[in-house]
Amino acid sequence: MKHISAKEVEAIVKVGKKVDIIDVREEFEVATGKIPGAVHMPIGSIELRMPELDKSREYIIVCHSGARSAAVTRFLEGHGYNATNMSGGMVDWEGEIE
Secondary structure, three states: OOEHHHHHHHHHHHHHHHHHEEEOOOOEEEEEEEOOEEEEEEEHHHHHHHHOOOOOOOOEEOOOOOOHHHHHHHHHOOOOOEEEEEOOHHHHHHOOOO
């Protein structure tokens, strides 16, 4: 499984590079703020929403601390998607939120 740090994701977002971020936290968690441009797909909806994803794109998966996003990353990889876990999750995120 591939990993990327919150600092690395923040650097990518800061320079305006297009990146596909999927936030798998629950609604009440996302209500406190999410990474700008991240798409909210609660962990329980990932399997149903997989048809919305493009296997030719790379996705960075985010949760609160990195555990749930790691599970989703492994799940998506097992289905042929290019997914990377953001280690440390939003706990380590120091960038802007929306």
